[in-house]
Amino acid sequence: MPIIKSLRFSLIMVALLFMAGCANHVGNFSALATGTYRSENVNEKHLVAKNVDGESLCWHVLMIPTCVYPKLDQAVSEALSKHNGDYMQNSRVYWKYTWYFLVDSFGWRVEGDVYKTNE
Numbered sequence: 001m002p003i004i005k006s007l008r009f010s011l012i013m014v015a016l017l018f019m020a021g022c023a024n025h026v027g028n029f030s031a032l033a034t035g036t037y038r039s040e041n042v043n044e045k046h047l048v049a050k051n052v053d054g055e056s057l058c059w060h061v062l063m064i065p066t067c068v069y070p071k072l073d074q075a076v077s078e079a080l081s082k083h084n085g086d087y088m089q090n091s092r093v094y095w096k097y098t099w100y101f102l103v104d105s106f107g108w109r110v111e112g113d114v115y116k117t118n119e
Contacts, residue, residue: 021098023109032110033087034073034080037117048114052088054079055096057107070107085114 031039056074058067072093079088091112098105 021096023094023096026093026095029088029091029093029112031087031089032076032091032093032112034077035086037086039087039117042115042117046115046117048085048116049083050113051111052079052082052085052114053109053111054082055107055109057096057105059103059105061103072108072110075108075110079110079112080114083114084116086117088112088114 054075055078056070056072058065058070060066076088080086088110089112091110094109094111096105096107096109
């Protein structure tokens with residue numbers, strides 16, 4: 001029985017060792033949008049949600065890509081569509097990479113506050 005527990009622990013540790021990842025902070029932006037928007041007379045009453053996130057990821061499975069390259073505007077669109085917003089303020093952009101032995105993912109992650117301009 002101790003051998004099985006030792007083997008199980010060793011397998012878990014090896015699995016954790018092969019899982020690695022990082023996220024690099026690319027920058028902070030006052031506003032992000034995928035289209036045009038009018039920022040006149042926008043204030044806190046137009047705030048829809050705080051700390052919303054969106055991702056655009058590509059995967060490699062056995063070194064075969066599932067897409068060409070992740071796009072930042074897709075990550076922004078995903079975040080905006082979660083709350084039907086027009087643009088994001090106080091946004092943070094990250095480049096994310098995660099590796100799981102034979103599978104890896106990489107792409108953009110955005111976080112910020114979503115606003116609706118009511119137009």
